Amino acid sequence: MSVVSAEGVHFDAEISLLIVGAGASGLVAALAARDAGVEVVVLERDLVPSGSTALSSGMIPACETRIQQENNVTDSVQIMAADIIKKARGDTDPSMVDVMCRNSGPAIDWLTEHHGLDLTLVEGFLYPGHSQLRMHAPPSRSGADLMRGLVSAAERAEIDILGGAHVTQIFADAEACIKGVKITRPDDTTELIGCSALILACNGFGGNANMLRTHIPDMRDALYFGHPGNQGDAITWGQSLGGATQHLGSYQGHGSVAHPHGILISWALMMEGGVQINREGVRFSNELDGYSEQARRVLSQPGGIAWNLFDGRLRDLVSGFEDFKQAEAHGAVLKAGTVEELGAKINVPLTELRATLDRINHLASTGEKDEFDRDFTTSSTLIPPYYAVKVTGSLFHTQGGLKVDSNARIVTEEGGVLPNLFASGGAACGVSGPEDWGYLSGNGLLSAVALGRVAGQSAAKLVGK
Ligand SMILES: Cc1cc2nc3c(=O)[nH]c(=O)nc-3n(C[C@H](O)[C@H](O)[C@H](O)COP(=O)(O)OP(=O)(O)OC[C@H]3O[C@@H](n4cnc5c(N)ncnc54)[C@H](O)[C@@H]3O)c2cc1C
Structure with a gap:
């Protein structure tokens, strides 16, 4: 060149x-x-x-x-x-x-x-x-x-x-x-x-x-x-x-690429009330800061992965996106009727998962901020059925x-x-x-x-x- x-x-x-x-x-x-x-x-x-x-x-x-x-x-x-x-x-x-x-x-x-x-x-x-x-x-x-x-x-x-x-x-x-x-x-x-x-x-x-x-x-x-x-x-x-x-x-990174499927999962899920947890069942950041900086944060979690957690209302919000349709077609989106089923499907400790869900539902119903300064005022509580996608961080473009x-x-x-x-x-x-x-x-x-x-x-x- x-x-x-x-x-x-x-x-x-x-x-x-x-x-x-x-x-x-x-x-x-x-x-x-x-x-x-x-x-x-x-x-x-x-x-x-x-x-x-x-x-x-x-x-x-x-x-x-x-x-x-x-x-x-x-x-x-x-x-x-x-x-x-x-x-x-x-x-x-x-x-x-x-x-x-x-x-x-x-x-x-x-x-x-x-x-x-x-x-x-x-x-x-x-x-x-x-x-x-x-x-x-x-x-x-x-x-x-x-x-x-x-x-x-x-x-x-x-x-x-x-x-x-x-x-x-x-x-x-x-x-x-x-x-x-x-x-x-x-x-x-x-x-x-x-x-x-x-x-x-x-x-x-x-x-x-x-x-x-x-x-x-x-x-x-x-x-x-x-x-x-x-x-x-x-x-x-x-x-x-x-x-x-x-x-x-x-660069633009992205903290929400379905793993190992390699399909982009829209950040709209996070903006409207979804969260990311690591494989220990714990949140680790303010997801609303942006998806670009989230790439590095997800990569620094155990195994370099996170789970996007959301519910049926949020699934409906993104169900028309071509990427999300692909993710569902490839089996990247897991569905669970209860917290217990969710914990078993994504293999994270149930006690931590339950505590995380209780905490975010408390924040969403009171509109309080969390320890990462995320504002939950516009979020609704997450209700069953729950959905989860395993994601990793990636580089999109310089x-x-x-x-x-x-x-x-x-x-x-x-x-x-x-x-x-x-x-x-x-x-x-x-x-x-x-x-x-x-x-x-x-x-x-x-x-x-x-x-x-x-x-x-x-x-x-x-x-x-
Ligand atoms: C998964 C993903 C999702 C994204 N979503 C969005 C979004 O929704 N909104 C947004 O704003 N941005 C998004 N981006 C970023 C966006 O795609 C890029 O910023 C944008 O497409 C850049 O356009 P471009 O024309 O500069 O480059 P490109 O679309 O990459 O085009 C460059 C072209 O140059 C060609 N080329 C390179 N070198 C040579 C050469 N020596 N000779 C001849 N041809 C050459 C390449 O083959 C390529 O076709 C996303 C990126 C990714 C990866």
């Missing part, structure tokens, strides 16, 4: 704008550039585009959208920005938070109204740290459906997505101006494609064990739940060209990346910008601060969609000159 001199290189073809990666970020950027009348080709290493986007729940946070208006949700750029900054404990760039929030609503309106994406407001619960209902997702709450919608929109816009096109080299001149790329095909043949601008939309380094060892050693052995093709290429190329990086130790400006141009170590190189989505530094606790739900697709659109528009402006 190198950057080499473009001097004397003859390209097989010339395209105005090339985009590396056909996840949400690359496809949104392509749609924006195409709308601006620019010739664009998306280069994707997989034969069929999927990326981490297809593995996600497809939930895109956005404010001031028409969908929110239709549902009488009062939200604003300021309210959303304040939520993001609070979750990151103030340790994030407020100007980039503003860029993402300000562009989020227009991006969702444009995708739904102009490009035919089917997105609805996620109702019924708020994710940790969100003060308003602002998650927009396909009705199935499935990232695979989000990808299907984006790929169809790209086809309608006559955008070429070149599958099996692994970008393995970038060519630049002495001023770090990108002249083109080398793609390697599945049969190892190569092609050289020239361009006037390049967008890096190839996500972060969750799939690269060496980079994880260097930047996020705590999670180097954790299950990586994202797309394996995300090898940190954007960061490698950006750094070689003098681009600055930020918060490389930041949040650090290339530093970009408000036009998604890559900022250099000296504080300038690279001439014609842009980054968005997981390739760019997110707004979650330096560690795992700063991730507000949806910060991943926020950068892919809101910043992806900015990258497409800015690159189109540059090559349209």
